[in-house]
Amino acid sequence: MSVVQLQRETSPANAGIGSATSGAGATEPRLRIKDVRLEYSTRGKNVVAIDNISIDVPDNQFAVIVGPSGCGKSSLLYLVAGLAEPTSGEILLGDEEVDGPGPDRGMVFQSYTLFPWLTVRENVEFGLKRRRMPAKQREEIVNRYLNETGLAAFHDAYPKQLSGGMMQRVAIARALANDPKILLMDEPFGALDSQTRNSMQKLLLRVWEENRKTVLFVTHDIDEAILLGDRIYVMTARPGRLKEEIIVPIPRPRSMDMVMDAEFIAVKRRILDLLKNEIKDDEH
Amino acid sequence: MARKRSLIDACLTPKSEVPAGLRYAVSTLTWLVVIGLWSLATYGGFMKDIFLPSPSAVIGAFFRLFEDGTLQQHIWASLQVVVIGFLISSLIAVPLGLLMGTFRVVQAGLEPLVNFIRYLPVTSFVPLFILWIGIGIEQRIMVIFFGTFFQQLVMIADVSRGVSKDLLNASYTLGASRRDALLHVLTPAALPGIVDTLRITMGWAWTYLVVAELVAASSGLGYISMKAMRGFQVDVIFLAIAVIGLLGLFTDTVFRLVRLRLVPWAN
Ligand SMILES: Nc1ncnc2c1ncn2[C@@H]1O[C@H](COP(=O)(O)OP(=O)(O)O)[C@@H](O)[C@H]1O
Ligand SMILES: [Mg+2]
Secondary structure, eight states, X not given: OEEEOOGGGSXXXXXXXXOTTTOTTOOSEEEEEEEEEEEEEETTEEEEEEEEEEEEEETTOEEEEEOOTTSSHHHHHHHHHTSSOOSEEEEEETTEEOOSOOTTEEEEOSSOOOOTTSOXXXXXXXXXXXXXXXXXXXXXXXXXXXXXXXXXXXXXXXXXXXXXXXXXXXXXXXXXXXXXXXXXXXXXXXXXXXHHHHHHHHHHHHHHHHHOOEEEEEESOHHHHHHHOSEEEEEOSSSBOEEEEEEOOOOSSOOGGGGGSHHHHHHHHHHHHHHHHHHHHHHO | OOOOOOXXXXXXXXXXXOOHHHHHHHHHHHHHHHHXXXXXXXXXXXXXXXXXXXXXXXXHHHHHHHHTTHHHHHHHHHHHHHHXXXXXXXXXXXXXHHHHHHOHHHHHHHHHHHHHHHTSOGGXXXXXXXXXXXXXXXXXHHHHHXXXXXXXXXXXXXXXXXXXXXXXXXXXXXTOOHHHIIIIIIHHHHHHHHXXXXXXXXXXXXXXXXXXHXXXXXXXXXXXXXXXXXXXXXXXXXXXXXXXXXXHHHHHHHHHHHHHHHOGXXX
16 A cells, blocks of 8 residues: 655645645544454355455544445445454544444444434434433434534434435434434445535535544545545455555645545546556456 | 226236225125125025025024024134144244244254244144144144244245345444344344235135144134034035135234234335
8 A cells, every 4th residue: 555645736836735644633543443354255255345445534634435346345334334344454533443333433324224103303312322322412413413413493304204315414413413423424425416416525625624533424425535535545346455544635724626636636537547447457 | 099998908008007996896706706606506406405505594594593502602702722722823923933033043043944834734743743642722722832833933034144245244234233134124124024024924824724623622713613514404504614714814904904003114
């Protein structure tokens, strides 16, 4: 793995380019994925889904994983969530080793996972109820996140009455209401039409500015990765390895217009190059 | 060019909707045809009335048995058997089926045995039940139980296996314990399927009723048909069949309403 400096390709006026090692001001890594390997065994055959990945995500960073389909992105998130166990290696959140799922690692899934028998409000409330939080306090928190995600008017609706974008908004509010240390997002907007996806990205940028929670976000959409991420981890095709870590030199707050900026295009070109090789590698 | 599609088109297009009025008209027509053919066969003298009673004979039988109270008494006896047998079966099969579909160990322990018993004809056990528990109401309840329990178990296990694992995973990442996941995710997620299973197996319970009452009983709708056969009272046999059908329709409607009330989010 290498850490890229994008200096040469961007205009000299923009000096905000960093690297993982020189990341000025970045605090101690909070999430540490150390030499993690994951093999699935199905019908006696072993498939290597993740081949020795190490990633450090510092506190309050928006980290994005991009890679071709099937390269083990979801698997990596499941490992961090504690929903699967690595074959070898370890994952640390702070000083604690990840051992099974817990509310300190909230997750927004690729598929819709709202509880269909609960209203929007009850869905967002689910984690707080498991913690036996008093009703008054619960309502306050739930209202805050319903407002932040623009769902206040729909709090009494059932999931089946909502569009895909709305459902993922509820899923985000539900995960955030629990105040996790890290938010894991597995292609949360992958199934949405492009217009809805754009508005969800805007919403996520805004919500993230307000909370600055550590995020590990998986996508195969390069624009989305650059728009949202502080750093981008590019993965190789199966077996998934880390190919490159890119620090995105675009200042915040970000907006949709930035996709035309020189830095944006430079990062995009770099990622496209990396992935182009991957797709070729995969073809023979 | 936007031509409105004709009614005939709508009728011939797979899965296409047709006006509600047309649907009711066709349903009514089916009944009219059945009753019409029946009337033709009996009033027209094509069938002897000791084999096929006329509609008016069956209605006559209804009033005869209703006025002296025997019909109500036998309906009550049958209803008791079906409802008690079905309740006992459901009370055990629902939780056990959920466990069977959720925990591989329970599945491994029960499935082979259950699948074996499930295909044994209930009728072949009736002599055994009579030998073991006599000819009281317990024996008839046992037949209903035996007929429905193993089917329910397998169907409810399937329902619980069908609950998306992502739903459980989502609850874990929100801090749910295994117990929480079972009580607050798996069970509510399986509820629509459970209600559907109960509705279907209730229908089967009615069909086992006659098996239970034909052989050894002194009351019930199956029993009066048996008695009527000995006295060549075909009208009473027809009446008993019609009443069982109507009771089945009634319980089915009850389950449909229960589903609407209990799991409105799933409709
Ligand atoms: N439960 C599983 N059993 C066996 N193989 C799996 C399982 N889940 C994923 N895989 C395989 O592991 C690889 C990585 O999958 P995944 O993490 O879903 O990739 P991505 O999210 O990047 O598309 C794929 O080749 C997939 O077929
Ligand atoms: Mg995936």
